[in-house]
Amino acid sequence: MKSGGDMMGGGMMGRGMMGRGMMGGDTKGPAIMFRMIFALMDADGDGTISSAEFQVAHERIFKAMDSSKDGKLTMEEMLMFMHGTRSAGPQ
Structure with missing residues (x-):
C-alpha cells in the first residue's frame, strides 16, 4: 500500500469518483461513504463483516x-x- 492509504494509485474507488468535498479537507464525506459501504457489506446487520x-x-x-x-x-x-x-x- 502506498503512503496515505492510496491503493491502486488513487484509492480503491479512484480519484475521479470522489467529489471535491471528499478530497478537499471535508472529513465528514469519507466517513459517511465508508459507513454506507460498511452497511451494504454487512448483509446480516450484526455490525461486523x-x-x-x-x-x-x-x-x-x-x-x-x-x-x-x-x-x-x-x-x-x-x-x-x-x-x-x-x-x-x-x-
Whole structure:
C-alpha cells in the first residue's frame, strides 16, 4: 500500500469518483461513504463483516467491472469502470 492509504494509485474507488468535498479537507464525506459501504457489506446487520460478506461484495464489484463477461479483468475494463465510462448497472 502506498503512503496515505492510496491503493491502486488513487484509492480503491479512484480519484475521479470522489467529489471535491471528499478530497478537499471535508472529513465528514469519507466517513459517511465508508459507513454506507460498511452497511451494504454487512448483509446480516450484526455490525461486523465476515469473510463471506466481504467476498460477496467484491464479487459484485468484479462482475460490474467485467464488461466482456469472460471471468477476467483487463486493465481497460478496470480503467473504464474507475473512470465511469461504462454503466455499472445491476448484475
